[in-house]
Amino acid sequence: MSGLRRSFGRVPAVEGLEMTVRECEIYGFLGVNGAGKTTTIRMLMGIIAPDGGTIEMFGETARRTTLQQKRRIGYVSQEQTFYPWMTCKALGRFVGGFYPTWDAQEFDRLMRALELPPDRKAAQLSGGMRAKLALALALASRPALLILDEPTAGLDPVARREFLDIITAQARHHGRTTFFSSHLIDEVERAADHVGIIHRGRMRYEGALADLREQVRRVRWSAPETEWITPPGFEVWREESLDGVRTLILKAEPAAWDAAGWPGAEVSRMTLEDTFIACVGAAAAQI
Amino acid sequence: MTGTLLRKELQQHWLAFLLLALVTFGAVGLISFTMNMRGVSGSVFMGLLVVFWFILPPVALLLSQRLVALEFREKTQLFLEPLPLPRWRMITIKYALGLAVTLVLVLGALALTAFFGRNSEVLTPRFGAILAARAAGWGWFVFSFFFVTGFFGRYRFLFFLALGAAYGLCDHYTNFRAEQFGPFALVDTRFPYESTAFPVPALRTTGLLSLGLVGLGFLLGLVREGTVGALLGEKMSHREKMFVTAMIMAALITMAVFEERKKRAPFDLPGATEESRGTVVVKVGVPLDADRRRGYAVAARAADELSALSEYLSLETLPPVFIVLRPDLDAQHFERLKLEETSDVVVRANFNAAAFVERDFLDWLVREVLVARSRGRLELERKRWVLDGFAVFWKGHAQAAAPLSEESDLAARARRGAANAFSPADLGNWLSFSKKVGEEDAKGVAWSGLRTLARRHGTEACRGFLRAVLSPAVAKDARATWHDLLHPVTGSLETAAGVRFDLFFAEWQEELAALPAPSPAP
Numbered sequence: 001m002s003g004l005r006r007s008f009g010r011v012p013a014v015e016g017l018e019m020t021v022r023e024c025e026i027y028g029f030l031g032v033n034g035a036g037k038t039t040t041i042r043m044l045m046g047i048i049a050p051d052g053g054t055i056e057m058f059g060e061t062a063r064r065t066t067l068q069q070k071r072r073i074g075y076v077s078q079e080q081t082f083y084p085w086m087t088c089k090a091l092g093r094f095v096g097g098f099y100p101t102w103d104a105q106e107f108d109r110l111m112r113a114l115e116l117p118p119d120r121k122a123a124q125l126s127g128g129m130r131a132k133l134a135l136a137l138a139l140a141s142r143p144a145l146l147i148l149d150e151p152t153a154g155l156d157p158v159a160r161r162e163f164l165d166i167i168t169a170q171a172r173h174h175g176r177t178t179f180f181s182s183h184l185i186d187e188v189e190r191a192a193d194h195v196g197i198i199h200r201g202r203m204r205y206e207g208a209l210a211d212l213r214e215q216v217r218r219v220r221w222s223a224p225e226t227e228w229i230t231p232p233g234f235e236v237w238r239e240e241s242l243d244g245v246r247t248l249i250l251k252a253e254p255a256a257w258d259a260a261g262w263p264g265a266e267v268s269r270m271t272l273e274d275t276f277i278a279c280v281g282a283a284a285a286q287i
Numbered sequence: 288m289t290g291t292l293l294r295k296e297l298q299q300h301w302l303a304f305l306l307l308a309l310v311t312f313g314a315v316g317l318i319s320f321t322m323n324m325r326g327v328s329g330s331v332f333m334g335l336l337v338v339f340w341f342i343l344p345p346v347a348l349l350l351s352q353r354l355v356a357l358e359f360r361e362k363t364q365l366f367l368e369p370l371p372l373p374r375w376r377m378i379t380i381k382y383a384l385g386l387a388v389t390l391v392l393v394l395g396a397l398a399l400t401a402f403f404g405r406n407s408e409v410l411t412p413r414f415g416a417i418l419a420a421r422a423a424g425w426g427w428f429v430f431s432f433f434f435v436t437g438f439f440g441r442y443r444f445l446f447f448l449a450l451g452a453a454y455g456l457c458d459h460y461t462n463f464r465a466e467q468f469g470p471f472a473l474v475d476t477r478f479p480y481e482s483t484a485f486p487v488p489a490l491r492t493t494g495l496l497s498l499g500l501v502g503l504g505f506l507l508g509l510v511r512e513g514t515v516g517a518l519l520g521e522k523m524s525h526r527e528k529m530f531v532t533a534m535i536m537a538a539l540i541t542m543a544v545f546e547e548r549k550k551r552a553p554f555d556l557p558g559a560t561e562e563s564r565g566t567v568v569v570k571v572g573v574p575l576d577a578d579r580r581r582g583y584a585v586a587a588r589a590a591d592e593l594s595a596l597s598e599y600l601s602l603e604t605l606p607p608v609f610i611v612l613r614p615d616l617d618a619q620h621f622e623r624l625k626l627e628e629t630s631d632v633v634v635r636a637n638f639n640a641a642a643f644v645e646r647d648f649l650d651w652l653v654r655e656v657l658v659a660r661s662r663g664r665l666e667l668e669r670k671r672w673v674l675d676g677f678a679v680f681w682k683g684h685a686q687a688a689a690p691l692s693e694e695s696d697l698a699a700r701a702r703r704g705a706a707n708a709f710s711p712a713d714l715g716n717w718l719s720f721s722k723k724v725g726e727e728d729a730k731g732v733a734w735s736g737l738r739t740l741a742r743r744h745g746t747e748a749c750r751g752f753l754r755a756v757l758s759p760a761v762a763k764d765a766r767a768t769w770h771d772l773l774h775p776v777t778g779s780l781e782t783a784a785g786v787r788f789d790l791f792f793a794e795w796q797e798e799l800a801a802l803p804a805p806s807p808a809p
Contacts, residue, residue: 047369
């Protein structure tokens with residue numbers, strides 16, 4: 001997607017978003033609550049129209065996702081709002097009516113594999129079962145692209161792990177492009193090949209998580225009397241001083257880190273969580 | 288895609304549809320049965336109006352609730368949105384299904400009523416088409432209205448309240464009459480009887496209005512990808528509830544204050560002479576250059592006559608009567624001015640003319656006062672024979688128990704009018720009967736009925752019956768129709784006079800048969 005924008009009234013939710021999801025990869029879309037993940041996904045799904053920008057999907061470029069494109073997408077939303085009176089089986093029949101590629105046998109197989117009771121009403125399903133049912137409904141049309149909007153929100157750790165494993169296995173086994181959003185770094189780290197970090201509607205980072213870890217490091221500088229000069233090619237993400245110790249979080253290419261000397265400074269790698277917090281914190285500081 | 292969604296809607300709502308059909312058709316059956324049991328005369332389609340006014344709106348409200356508001360309230364539209372299904376098609380299917388169900392109910396109710404009344408109602412193809420057009424137009428409007436309000440979400444009941452208040456204000460302070468307007472005119476009191484003319488202007492207005500409502504519904508459902516509808520569908524916050532309550536209170540207080548200040552000025556004749564007898568008020572207006580003595584005398588006698596009428600029928604109130612001299616009017620001709628928003632009786636007569644017959648004027652005035660007091664409902668076909676009979680009966684009510692033949696002229700008219708197979712059905716179809724035998728002879732027949740009652744069962748029984756039919760205070764709104772349905776003329780005969788209708792009619796036939804053979808009508 002390119003230059004994607006969407007506002008609600010005067011409040012911008014997504015501002016000039018650029019993002020590329022390659023075929024067959026698992027893309028983790030990371031961001032804190034309210035960062036613009038759901039709005040982006042709703043634009044991808046054609047549920048809401050962007051105010052500006054374009055979306056290129058399956059070789060077609062349009063301002064808004066078309067009906068034909070939607071037929072090739074499987075979608076799992078954050079909140080499962082099934083018709084409470086419908087059974088799992090009936091929901092399969094209903095959703096299947098909208099997809100020419102619907103595979104009823106695959107849906108039955110998925111229900112069995114995910115241990116979903118076919119004749120139980122949606123209202124009687126637990127949160128985990130509802131998420132699994134949503135996944136089965138999304139996968140049974142054999143979509144080329146699977147989009148999941150915080151699919152594990154509200155699930156307990158065991159159910160979350162199980163769900164992620166299913167997604168990963170599905171994507172790997174079928175070579176299906178999978179795009180999922182989350183605000184949990186460990187989830188993204190576990191499943192995604194590629195990540196995009198969004199904050200306040202703007203893309204902050206796009207690439208591999210391992211690269212991000214390599215690029216962002218913490219520098220402790222305990223000689224405040226000496227003037228600090230940021231070396232060229234480094235971006236200051238965060239800066240703070242406490243008890244005479246100056247702490248900086250810098251981002252640069254790994255080669256730049258190796259080339260730079262750090263006399264009097266202690267350089268350390270960070271956890272992904274700290275890196276993510278620094279990333280969105282840097283964005284907040286810039287805004 | 289359409290079939291899938293349609294199947295889903297039918298699976299989800301079939302029980303509700305079935306229950307609504309049972310309620311509607313059950314109401315039709317119950318009303319038809321009640322009308323039959325109580326011997327309500329007039330068109331069988333009269334009862335259908337009750338269904339259209341009182342049953343159909345809540346039915347359409349429930350339908351729209353199920354089809355539109357429920358989807359937003361349970362947020363299941365979020366489940367539909369990601370599916371490859373255009374939003375406009377989703378709304379179209381819901382609208383079309385709801386409209387189809389409404390039309391099935393409306394036309395089914397019509398068909399059922401026609402079936403129940405197949406022995407008493409002549410339903411020509413044209414009459415049937417007119418009834419169907421009126422019913423379908425009304426159904427279309429009512430469903431479209433509630434369909435739109437389904438998108439109003441949590442504000443829909445507030446909207447209904449505001450609309451009710453606006454209607455009340457319009458009704459009270461302006462000359463706007465909803466029942467004369469577009470869709471409401473389709474189901475007014477002409478509905479059961481109008482068998483020749485299609486109500487084209489009303490149908491046109493209804494069509495335009497319904498299309499406008501549908502357009503508004505689609506706008507609310509589609510604008511900003513339905514976010515407006517979804518936002519309105521949210522539950523009301525505590526603060527909103529407080530605000531709405533405060534607004535309602537403020538509106539009620541404002542209306543109360545407004546009501547105090549804006550009492551409508553009653554009709555008056557400045558400079559007129561007034562004659563009053565208890566609650567009876569008669570004013571007479573004569574130009575300064577005309578002879579006033581005759582006018583005063585007419586006013587005094589009118590006041591006496593109305594006072595006697597008031598006592599005879601136990602009328603607690605009578606509308607004020609204004610008599611205006613109109614010198615260019617034929618002395619035998621009297622005219623009543625129709626005033627908006629009042630039951631005051633304003634009449635014009637040339638009472639200074641030599642040919643003016645005071646007795647004729649007073650008989651005519653008595654009838655007009657009763658009609659005005661009933662807001663015109665005594666002129667409806669099912670009560671008309673009592674009114675027509677009373678207008679003639681009143682003059683000689685003191686000798687009500689005397690043989691009919693003593694009033695030779697009236698007796699001859701009665702015999703002539705009833706000569707051609709006079710039956711109970713003629714009382715229900717009095718206007719047709721009057722047209723067939725002539726108005727004067729029909730009045731004679733009606734008079735003979737009242738005299739029969741007085742002769743056979745006593746003057747007090749007759750008086751009780753007349754009071755029951757002619758005296759009740761009539762509500763301004765649809766309650767009047769409801770009252771008429773619950774108190775048919777035949778029922779009043781039994782409860783007020785203690786006489787069964789079939790017995791009474793047999794006695795009436797005997798009295799008519801005992802009259803001298805009729806001479807040809809002059």
